Structure formats: structure tokens, C-alpha cells
Amino acid sequence: MADSPAANGNGGGMPQGDAPTINALAQYVKDLSFENPNAPRSLQPKEGQGPQINIQVNVNAQQLSETDFEVELTLDGGAKMQNETLFAFDVKYAGVFRMLNIPQDQLHPAVMIECPRLLFPFARQIVAESVRNGGFPPLYIDPIDFVGLYRQKMMEAQEGQGGPLAS
DSSP: OTTSGGGGSSSSOOOOTTOOEEEEEEEEEEEEEEEOTTTTGGGSOOOSSOOEEEEEEEEEEEEOSSSEEEEEEEEEEEEEETTEEEEEEEEEEEEEEEEESOOHHHHHHIIIIIHHHHHHHHHHHHHHHHHHHTTSOOOOOOOOOHHHHHHHHHHHHHHHTTOTTOO
């Protein structure tokens, strides 16, 4: 029975040999801000179209040791209606991840794509609850294409360094 995958108590088993693994060692809110600058007026029913919602996403990473990285996912946004701010939010949600047996050429994409993908559901829930606690219906952010975001950032970095994509 001790050899079964569930023997460690979490049902996932321990990684075998040199299998690539990403372990979340910690997750935490680094910064959280919610603003409702026009309350209670902003909470009154409005005529016309729904609010304009704007969300910006950013990912940053810092290497802490040979195998450990802090990855920070920032969600910054808000809602306006008829040029009046209904609410604004900013959350920096971070985690410390241990990257084991990941080839060096795949380490950067793993840190910048897979780690924020693991953080996103938690940051999304924090935004939804903050908006709801501000008196509005919860804002559930659509899933984010972290691969596309990574490619966009890499192209911007190449252009900024005068690489082949620079004009």
C-alpha cells in the first residue's frame, strides 16, 4: 500500500526521477486596492448601456535561488459609465515557485506562463469579491492567454533591443 500514488496523502504521488515539476511553495497578496470614489451615487441604477470595463494584466518574476522564483501577477482595472468612474482595482498576487528538472531553455517560459496560470484563479476571485464588497455585482475576469501575453512581451523586448523585429 505504501507504493501507491495516493500514499503521500494528496492523491498526486511524488514526482518520479527527473520529471519536470513546478511546486507552489507560497501564495499571497502583495498589494490590494479597491476604490469606489463616487459612492453612493455610483451604486444607483443607471439608464443605457452597461459600464465600460478595462483590465490590464502584467507578470513579473524574480529569481530567489537556483530553483525558486517569485512570480507576481498584477490585475489593474476598473469600470466607467458615462465618463464617471464606478470602481477601480489593483491587485498584485504573487507566489513562490520551485522549478525542478526544467531544461534551461524552457525555464523562462515556464516561469512566465505556467506560474501566472496557477495564480490567476486566486487573483480573479480576489477581484470578484472586492468588486462585490464595493456594492457591485462580482466581476469575473475572463481567462487570460498567458502564452499570447508572453509572446507579446518577448516581441516588445526584441523590438526594444533593436532585434530583427525593430523598424
